[in-house]
Amino acid sequence: MKKLFTALLSLFFGFSLFAQSQALLDKEKLFDLYQSQKYGEAAAYLKSVYGEENNDFKTIIQIGYCYLMNNENVEAEKFYTKAYQQEPKNLPVLFSLARLNTKRGNVDKAKFYYNQVVKIDSNNFSVYKLLAGLYTSNKDSLKLVYLLKASKINPQESDIAFDLADCYMDFQEREKAYNVLKVAISADTGNIILQKAVLPVANALxxxxxxxxxxxxxxxxxxxxxxxxxxxxxxxxxxxxxxxxxxxxxxxxxxxxxxxxxxxxxxxxxxxxxxxxxxxxxxxxxxxxISTNTAEYYSLLGLVYQESDKLTLANTAYRKSLEFKITPNIYYRMAVFYDTKLTKPKNALKYYNLYLKSKPNAKDNKEEIEFTKSRIETLKQAD
The missing domain is CATH 1.25.40.10 (Tetratricopeptide repeat domain)
Structure with a gap:
């Protein structure tokens, strides 16, 4: 009997304290803070009235919402997680947690919360649209699955039609892409975005x-x-x-x-x-x-072949580089190649001279220029 009395007394005081908090809450002040979008101040005010450790579900959500709107995502997630622990099947809470994790780049967690929504409401158009948006590649089969589910619920929605058609095109399903877009266009004949989107599909068909x-x-x-x-x-x-x-x-x-x-x-x-x-x-x-970098790519290929002693292939790659673009760098590499690898002094001398004539940057290529001048003198004397 004594234990029952104690429990009832605790419950009474709990209700009494909550009632006092409700009485202390200035709803007009809170409304003004919302109206002026001072959500951070609104969160602080609610916490000052209800306390830091308040476990009332509606209050927790209200504070979490304020933090969410004020872009204080860490605090917002803390309160929404607390609400989720109390009511794990509450759709607004699940959507808010998914949204928060999306904003913070925690894609896997966002997918988890959205999938909890799917388990509760398998005909929720928004959740399939949001889930599809979490997959960056059109080639991801799950993205296509979610777009198809969203399209089945609302085939006339323009964003879904656009994205689904885009996926179909990547899978070379042109006829399906065309049909999806035409259904959406028939529902919104003034939608220029959809009209533009169907043009390359129609061309392909x-x-x-x-x-x-x-x-x-x-x-x-x-x-x-x-x-x-x-x-x-x-x-x-x-x-x-x-x-x-x-x-x-x-x-x-x-x-x-x-x-x-x-x-x-x-x-x-x-x-x-x-x-x-x-x-x-x-x-x-x-x-x-032709890429502007093609010459440099062939030059690099020549250097790799040279360093691996595939000299014939290196020579071919260097010459191919000259077909695309003549640079001081390729002249220098060819000069060194003929000088040190093929031991063809006349060819080496030719490319060393071409290197200097191509006017390499004196500051950036100081060592190469000095080496070139030295080798030209040595090769001339040898000749």
Whole structure:
């Protein structure tokens, strides 16, 4: 009987203290702090009223929310974790913990909390959308799974349609990508983002007339380089070569051309028998396709072959480097190669002289320049 009385007395005092806290809470002050977005002050105020060790579920969530809105993520997670321990199936708490961990880069923990939501509510569109967003690679099968689940619940949602189509394209599932986008477009005919997204898919499916019709309509209000590129491709494949050329040239005005667009321009000029322009654009295509670092790569390859005593391969690699770009560095490496590895003094002398004529940086290459001058004198005397 005595134990029962003690328990009831403790419960009474607990309720009494909570009631006092509620009475002490100035709701108008708290509302003003929320309105002015002073969430840090709001959290401090709530803790001053309810105390640091308060275990009331609603109060814990309220303080956690304040910290979350104030970007104090560590404190926010501490309170939401406390709430999770009390109610592990509370959806707002699970979403908040997942959001916090996403912000902090703890992707695996975020996935864990979102998957707890899935176990409770398997038809929650938002959770599948958020889960898919945690996977960076379109080739990740789980990303595709979550996008498919979200799309099944709401196939007309534009973000999901866009991302799912993008995944399908990476898996070479062009027809599926096209159908997904068309469903979303039919629900939102004014969505320019979706209309742009479907153009390269339609091109891949050889729906060229659709690309031209839709793309030209978009270009009247938005000269997007990607749209220009898609429409130009469609004109090329429908053999309207001059229109294709005109659009590809618009890309050049914005310096948006690339190897593929230059190649199709060259092919278009060839098709209309403008051979001088076809030649010029073919050369530009070749230049565009070659990396500015190709010469250095071959030079490095030559050095590796040289150091592993594969001298014939080294010689070939060095000469290949000169085909792409002539630099002081390659002249020096070839001079040393002929001098020390192949013992061909005439060739070595030739490249040492070319090295000095190419005007290497005197400060950065001081030792190499001094060595070169010394070797030139030695080789001349030997000759």
């Amino acid at each position: 050889k729906k060229y007339n659709e690309v031209i019709l839709s793309g030209e309509r978009i270009l009247k209000v938005d000269a997007d380089p990607n749209v220009i590129k898609d429409v130009a491709r469609a004109y090329y494949y429908t053999k309207n070569y001059q229109k294709s050329i005109n659009l590809f040239k618009l890309l050049e005005l914005s310096d948006m051309q690339n190897e593929a667009t230059l190649y199709l321009t060259a092919l278009s000029y060839r098709a209309i028998k403008n051979y001088p322009m076809a030649t010029a654009y073919t050369k530009r295509t070749i230049d565009e396709g």
